Amino acid sequence: xxxxxxxxxxxxxxxxxxxxxxxxxxxxxxxxxxxxxxxxxxxxxxxxxxxxxxxxxxxxxxxxxxxxxxxxxxxxxxxxxxxxxxxxxxxxxxxxxxxxxxxxxxxxxxxxxxxxxxxxxxxxxxxxxxxxxxxxxxxxxxxxxxxxxxxxxxxxxxxxxxxxxxxxxxxxxxxxxxxxxxxxxxxxxxxxxxxxxxxxxxxxxxxxxxxxxxxxxxxxxxxxxxxxxxxxxxxxxxxxxxxxxxxxxxxxxxxxxxxxxxxxxxxxxxxxxxxxxxxxxxxxxxxxxxxxxxxxxxxxxxxxxxxxxxxxxxxxxxxxxxxxx
Amino acid sequence: xxxxxxxxxxxxxxxxxxxxxxxxxxxxxxxxxxxxxxxxxxxxxxxxxxxxxxxxxxxxxxxxxxxxxxxxxxxxxxxxxxxxxxxxxxxxxxxxxxxxxxxxxxxxxxxxxxxxxxxxxxxxxxxxxxxxxxxxxxxxxxxxxxxxxxxxxxxxxxxxxxxxxxxxxxxxxxxxxxxxxxxxxxxxxxxxxxxxxxxxxxxxxxxxxxxxxxxxxxxxxxxxxxxxxxxxxxxxxxxxxxxxxxxxxxxxxxxxxxxxxxxxxxxxxxxxxxxxxxxxxxxxxxxxxxxxxxxxxxxxxxxxxxxxxxxxxxxxxxxxxxxxxxxxxxxxxxxxxxxxxxxxxxxxxxxxxxxxxxxxxxxxxxxxxxxxxxxxxxxxxxxxxxxxxxxxxxxxxxxxxxxxxxxxxxxxxxxxxxxxxxxxxxxxxxxxxxxxxxxxxxxxxxxxxxxxxxxxxxxxxxxxxxxxxxxxxxxxxxxxxxxxxxxxxxxxxxxxxxxxxxxxxxxxxxxxxxxxxxxxxxxxxxxxxxxxxxxxxxxxxxxxxxxxxxxxxxxxxxxxx
Numbered sequence: 001x002x003x004x005x006x007x008x009x010x011x012x013x014x015x016x017x018x019x020x021x022x023x024x025x026x027x028x029x030x031x032x033x034x035x036x037x038x039x040x041x042x043x044x045x046x047x048x049x050x051x052x053x054x055x056x057x058x059x060x061x062x063x064x065x066x067x068x069x070x071x072x073x074x075x076x077x078x079x080x081x082x083x084x085x086x087x088x089x090x091x092x093x094x095x096x097x098x099x100x101x102x103x104x105x106x107x108x109x110x111x112x113x114x115x116x117x118x119x120x121x122x123x124x125x126x127x128x129x130x131x132x133x134x135x136x137x138x139x140x141x142x143x144x145x146x147x148x149x150x151x152x153x154x155x156x157x158x159x160x161x162x163x164x165x166x167x168x169x170x171x172x173x174x175x176x177x178x179x180x181x182x183x184x185x186x187x188x189x190x191x192x193x194x195x196x197x198x199x200x201x202x203x204x205x206x207x208x209x210x211x212x213x214x215x216x217x218x219x220x221x222x223x224x225x226x227x228x229x230x231x232x233x234x235x236x237x238x239x240x241x242x243x244x245x246x247x248x249x250x251x252x253x254x255x256x257x258x259x260x261x262x263x264x265x266x267x268x269x270x271x272x273x274x275x276x277x278x279x280x281x282x283x284x285x286x287x288x289x290x291x292x293x294x295x296x297x298x299x300x301x302x303x304x305x306x307x308x309x310x311x312x313x314x315x316x317x318x319x320x321x322x323x324x325x
Numbered sequence: 326x327x328x329x330x331x332x333x334x335x336x337x338x339x340x341x342x343x344x345x346x347x348x349x350x351x352x353x354x355x356x357x358x359x360x361x362x363x364x365x366x367x368x369x370x371x372x373x374x375x376x377x378x379x380x381x382x383x384x385x386x387x388x389x390x391x392x393x394x395x396x397x398x399x400x401x402x403x404x405x406x407x408x409x410x411x412x413x414x415x416x417x418x419x420x421x422x423x424x425x426x427x428x429x430x431x432x433x434x435x436x437x438x439x440x441x442x443x444x445x446x447x448x449x450x451x452x453x454x455x456x457x458x459x460x461x462x463x464x465x466x467x468x469x470x471x472x473x474x475x476x477x478x479x480x481x482x483x484x485x486x487x488x489x490x491x492x493x494x495x496x497x498x499x500x501x502x503x504x505x506x507x508x509x510x511x512x513x514x515x516x517x518x519x520x521x522x523x524x525x526x527x528x529x530x531x532x533x534x535x536x537x538x539x540x541x542x543x544x545x546x547x548x549x550x551x552x553x554x555x556x557x558x559x560x561x562x563x564x565x566x567x568x569x570x571x572x573x574x575x576x577x578x579x580x581x582x583x584x585x586x587x588x589x590x591x592x593x594x595x596x597x598x599x600x601x602x603x604x605x606x607x608x609x610x611x612x613x614x615x616x617x618x619x620x621x622x623x624x625x626x627x628x629x630x631x632x633x634x635x636x637x638x639x640x641x642x643x644x645x646x647x648x649x650x651x652x653x654x655x656x657x658x659x660x661x662x663x664x665x666x667x668x669x670x671x672x673x674x675x676x677x678x679x680x681x682x683x684x685x686x687x688x689x690x691x692x693x694x695x696x697x698x699x700x701x702x703x704x705x706x707x708x709x710x711x712x713x714x715x716x717x718x719x720x721x722x723x724x725x726x727x728x729x730x731x732x733x734x735x736x737x738x739x740x741x742x743x744x745x746x747x748x749x750x751x752x753x754x755x756x757x758x759x760x761x762x763x764x765x766x767x768x769x770x771x772x773x774x775x776x777x778x779x780x781x782x783x784x785x786x787x788x789x790x791x792x793x794x795x796x797x798x799x800x801x802x803x804x805x806x807x808x809x810x811x812x813x814x815x816x817x818x819x820x821x822x823x824x825x826x827x828x829x830x831x832x833x834x835x836x837x838x839x840x841x842x843x844x845x846x847x848x849x850x851x852x853x854x855x856x857x858x859x860x861x862x863x864x865x866x867x868x869x870x871x872x873x874x875x876x877x878x879x880x881x882x883x884x885x886x
Contacts, residue, residue, distance in 0.1 A: 018779040019711050030707045037708060041698035048694040051669050052687055059608070061676040069610035069675035079614050082666045083659060090655040093705055097651055100707040101644050108643040122483075152641075157478040158574055160639060160714060164780040168710030171640045173575060174477060174568035178641035191791075195714040195782040196639075197471050199478055200398045203785035279789065300398060 019164045023190060023211070025183040026104045026167035033100045040089060104168055110179055114151035116142070120159030120172035120194065123201040123302060124265055124278055133255065134224045137265035138278045141210045143217035144187050150180040157199060163192030163209050171196055184211045191279075200301030206278045227256025228268045228324050239320025242313055247305075254324065263303065271325045277302070289318035357441035358850060362448050363427025364745065367738075369452055370420035371819070375812065376459075377411035380404045382809050385769075389802035391790035401786035402469040403488065407458075409472030410492065412726070414499055415455040417592040420734050422451070422506050425534045425595060428741065429510055431840035432528045434519030434859065436852045439512035447506035454499025461491035468492035471784060473585060473636075474555075476566030476577035481559050490559055493552040500545050500552075507538035519839070521858030525619075528838045528862050529612060532619050533598030540626045541591050548584035551577060575640060582633035590629045593725065594622055596733025597664060600686050603736045604668050605863075606836045607683040608675025614667045615862060621660030621667075628657040638709045647706045654704035661697055665690060680834075681755030682739035685732045688763050692728025696721055699774070714784075717777025723770045735762075735815075742822075743829030747846040750822040758818060761811035768804025772797045837863035842874065 022028040059069070118140070119126040127136040142148060152161055154172040161180065162169035170180045194205035212220060231237045240257070243249060249259035255268040270276075273283055277299055281287040293314045295304035309317070356362055384404055387396040396404065426444055430437055438444045461467045465486035470479045479489050514527070514535045527535065555577070557563040564570040566577045597618075605612050612618055631653040638647055668690060677683065699721040703709045712718060743749050776797050781788060788794050832841040842865045843852055857873040868874045 020778060027711075030711055033705065034702075034708050034711065037702055037705060041701070044698055045691075045694055048665060048669070049691055052672075052690045055669065055672045055675075056677060056679075056687055059672060059675050059677050061609075061678050065676060067609075067676065069608055071611065072613075072674060073611040074614045074617075075670070078666075078670065079617055079663075082617075082663050086659050086662045090658060090701075093701070094648075094652055094655055097705040097707055098644075098648055101647060101651075104707055104710070105644060108641055157483060158475055158640075160782075162714075162780075162782065164711065164778075168707065169639050169713070170710075173640055175571075175574065176641065192780065193782045193785070197402075197475070197478070197714075197784040199483060200402060200469075202402075202782075203398065203787050206789070 021165055022167070023165040023184060023186045023188065024167050025185060026181060027165055028185075029100050029104055030167055033096050036096065037093065040093075104181065105179075106181060108179060110149055112149060114179070115146075115148045116140075117151045117153065118161060118172070120152070120154045120156075120161075120198070120205075122156050122199050123194070123205040123299070125205070125207060126155075126265065129221060132221055132225045134221055135253070135266040135268070136224065137270075137273070138206075139208045139210060139273045139275065141212060141217060141220050142182070142184060143214045144184045144211050145214065146183065148182045148184075150182055152178040152180065158196050159194045159198050159205065160196035161192070161207065162195040163190050163207055165190050166192070166209065169195055187211050187213055187216075201299055204278055204280050204299060208275065208279060224269050224272075228254045231320055232323055233319075235316050236320045236323050239316035239318070242309075242317055243320060246309075246313075247307065248317070251303075267321060267324060269324055271322045283322070285315075285318045285322045288321050289314050292317050357445050359426045359430050359438045359441065359444060360745075360848060362444050363423045363425075365448055366419045366423030366426065366451070367745075369448075369455070370416050370423060371816070373411050373415040373419070373455060375816065377408050377416055378809065378812050380408040380411070382805055384408060385802040385805040387786060388788075388798050390799065391795045392787055396786065398786045399466075399469065402784075403467040405784060406468045406471050406474075406488075406492075410458065410468070410496075411455075413472060413588065413592065414496060415451070415458070417726070417730055417734075418499075418503060419451055421534075421537075421592060421595045422447070422503070424530075424599065424734070424737055424741070425510055426506065427745065428840050429513060429531055429534055430517065431843065431848065431852055432531050432838050433514060433517060433522060434839045434842075434853060434856050434864070435513060435517035437517075438509050439516055440509050443505050443509050447502040447509065450502025450505070451499045454495045454497075454502065456495075457498060458491055458495030461488045461495075464488075464491060473581050474577075475581075476555075476574045477568045477572070479555060479577070480567050482567075482569070490556065493556050493559075497549060497552050500549055503541060504545055507541045510534055510538045511542075519856055519859050519864070521860060522864060526859075526862045528864075529601035529615070529618055530595070530598035530838075533594045533601070533622050536622045536626050537591055537594045540587055540594070540629060543630065544584045544587035544591065547580050548588075551580035551584070554580075575637070578637055578640065579633070582636045583630070586633045586636065587626075587629040589725070590625055592730050593733075594625065596730045596737070597622065599737030599740070600668065600689060600733045601671075602836075602838065603682050603686045603740050604671045606740070606834050607678045607680055607686070608672045609678075610671055610675040611863060612667065613670030613673070614663075617663055618667050621663045624660040625657060628653060628660070632657055635704055635706070635709065636713075638706045639713055651704055651706045655701065658697065658701050658704065665694060665697070680739065681750065681752060681759055682736045684756065684759045685736040685739065688759070689728065689732035689736065692724055692732060692763075692766070695771075696724030696728050699724065712777055714782055715777035716773040716781045716783055719783050720770045720773035720777065723766075723773075727766055727770070740834070741840075742819075743833045744840055744843075744846050744848070746823040746826070747829055748822055748824075748826030749829045749833060750818055750826055754814070754818050754822070758811055758814045761807055761814060765804045765807030765809075765811055769801050769808060770804070772800050772804075776801075832865075837866040839865050841865055842868070 022031045113130060117128040117130060125138050127140045152170055152172045154174040159172040160169050161172060166182060166184060170178050188211055190209040190211060192207035194202060198205060231240045244259060249261055251261035251264040253260050253266045276283050276287060276291060280299060291298055295302060296306050353361060353365060387393050387401055426438055466488045468488035470484055470489060477483060514531060554565040558565050558567055564572040566572045568574050601612055601618060632650060634646060634650040635654040702712060739755060779793060781794060829846050831843060831846050857868055860867045
């Protein structure tokens with residue numbers, strides 16, 4: 001069967017999101033430097049284009065002219081300029097790089113505990129909020145206006161966290177903890193993607209950051225800190241039974257139930273996330289059922305195995321998961 | 326002056342082989358003559374260029390529209406890995422070695438490389454390395470972790486089939502060939518120069534290849550060590566890069582880039598050398614600032630070993646290391662920028678002939694500057710934090726490799742084509758190729774700068790339908806198709822005019838260096854019988870000026886571009 005990927009909801013509302021449209025203090029600093037660089041780079045390129053074009057026209061050989069060009073083979077002043085001017089320009093840029101670099105990344109060994117811990121997995125993101133019981137996946141909620149310290153780890157291979165509007169990227173290296181400082185200054189939805197090739201589904205390891213006012217953020221945090229709501233109807237109860245007794249609970253956690261697996265995403269509030277599979281599908285019962293039924297057709301190479309569930313079991317599981325708001 | 330000098334010969338020029346007679350395929354397989362080996366390198370390069378180019382076109386078709394299903398992800402990942410590996414190791418390197426072993430002896434007035442059999446060995450190792458790499462397709466699957474093959478994704482638990490083992494073996498074997506050829510070039514240049522040709526008056530192509538050979542000798546051990554460790558990991562369950570067992574992911578990155586960044590200069594410096602010859606001859610002028618061009622190559626070669634970690638600004642090294650590698654990487658921009666202005670100074674005041682070769686050289690000036698300034702963006706480490714591993718870096722590296730290396734190689738190819746084949750191309754066909762290639766190239770890669778800035782990471786097999794993603798990718802794919810067509814035109818030009826172009830004579834460009842002093846084109850098996858002592862880096866020009874060229878100047882015809 002062929003699958004038609006719907007365009008997930010958040011992508012409709014996102015306009016051009018670029019390095020040139022910063023939404024954090026760190027991204028603004030880098031953007032400022034990038035603009036300086038672009039001006040100088042454009043001038044250098046313009047100079048080369050103008051000289052190349054001018055010399056090509058001015059010094060082209062006229063028909064029938066077989067004489068040699070000027071025998072001049074050097075000019076001390078020009079040669080000193082060729083070295084001196086770029087050296088000064090680059091020295092300036094080094095000064096800027098050094099200042100901006102230290103402002104954006106004050107230390108690679110911070111002394112305070114992180115506000116959020118991001119763990120990269122093939123091919124999804126785990127977001128832990130230390131101090132609360134919240135473990136989210138793929139859709140990362142962050143508060144606006146606060147200097148956040150993010151800790152970045154990897155569970156398997158090298159990944160890379162990059163949300164262009166929020167500033168610098170940082171690798172998630174297995175066996176190492178990396179840090180990012182982030183002060184978001186505009187609420188909104190920001191999208192990014194894993195930027196270090198990490199295997200078959202690298203393309204579908206996208207990031208969705210929801211930046212909220214501190215009040216909205218703490219409301220979200222509270223609502224996600226509670227255990228999963230019990231199933232509301234018989235179909236959902238059947239789904240929960242299947243979830244606990246078949247293999248699902250080995251890899252997935254649903255807080256408040258015996259399911260405590262850690263290999264796959266935490267599903268305690270999966271129904272409240274706008275998308276599944278880092279933005280591949282929007283969250284609804286039908287997509288959940290499709291995914292449980294034939295995951296390797298939808299996202300080949302993901303660690304979710306193909307189970308041989310009967311059709312009604314699939315529907316019950318999907319119904320149960322969709323209710324986990 | 327006036328007395329001619331017998332050309333120095335290697336101790337045993339054609340050991341045990343009579344290749345003077347036409348022996349068909351056997352003549353090529355047994356060849357130890359540097360010109361035959363040079364041609365085999367170039368043909369090998371062209372062959373892999375067609376394959377690597379076809380892979381690139383398939384990649385671009387998959388990326389032409391959002392959420393495309395043309396290639397499955399695993400195939401896509403194998404294709405881009407093979408594309409990069411092929412283009413670096415089996416297109417750029419053999420092309421450079423091909424021109425080097427063909428023209429270095431000729432340009433220094435020698436009759437052979439110092440070690441003819443080692444020369445043949447180098448070629449066959451390179452070829453079989455490439456064949457071994459491609460055999461992986463039949464042995465379960467091609468390598469799929471990118472050409473820089475990061476750990477631990479390159480380990481057995483993440484890449485089960487044998488592709489990465491073939492990758493490692495193939496690169497080790499071709500690497501042995503590259504090292505052998507570098508040693509050969511160094512000894513040849515040191516020992517077999519015509520009397521009178523001082524080391525500080527070498528033609529610039531010879532000088533760059535000479536410097537480059539040292540660079541290669543110093544860079545390859547690191548790659549070979551990394552590949553050996555990786556093979557131990559994969560075949561014998563060692564744990565050098567296996568992070569789950571306490572290995573280090575970053576060790577691989579350091580070892581790879583200590584090789585990998587010098588490698589970038591290894592494939593550009595000889596192109597700089599070719600361009601330096603082309604700019605001189607087609608501007609009818611000596612190079613502007615010979616000493617600067619020569620010395621800046623040495624500066625690049627030395628600095629090349631202090632910049633590798635600019636590929637790793639985003640791995641969390643800390644700002645002390647970041648600043649060091651940032652400063653070193655910016656420094657390398659200075660000798661490179663100097664060269665651009667030296668070449669501009671060379672065409673200034675000249676009588677420029679716009680042959681196909683010169684057109685590529687002029688286009689190079691602009692395209693390489695684009696690749697050069699975006700390179701500085703990556704040296705400024707906060708900007709690198711935004712742009713690394715995005716399509717901006719894909720654009721940058723293709724402007725350097727295609728706008729730089731390939732433009733240089735094509736300028737060199739069209740410059741030396743009459744010497745290698747003895748025939749001239751039809752300049753109109755050459756111009757067609759130039760415009761198709763150059764327009765296609767710029768359409769393909771210029772828009773990728775923007776794609777990177779609006780958030781598209783590299784190496785994704787597909788992308789969501791975000792604003793501009795589809796449009797810009799489609800433009801890029803259309804440009805790539807144009808480049809594909811131009812590739813066919815190139816193969817046609819070489820095939821058609823290499824066999825039946827107009828005879829070129831020995832010195833159609835009225836050139837400056839000794840490869841044009843041979844009695845015939847292509848040169849006879851024994852390049853030179855005798856030559857006058859050389860003077861200066863335009864030795865052949867000086868000989869023609871002082872009438873010591875044996876009357877060769879009389880036979881020149883003016884070539885109208």
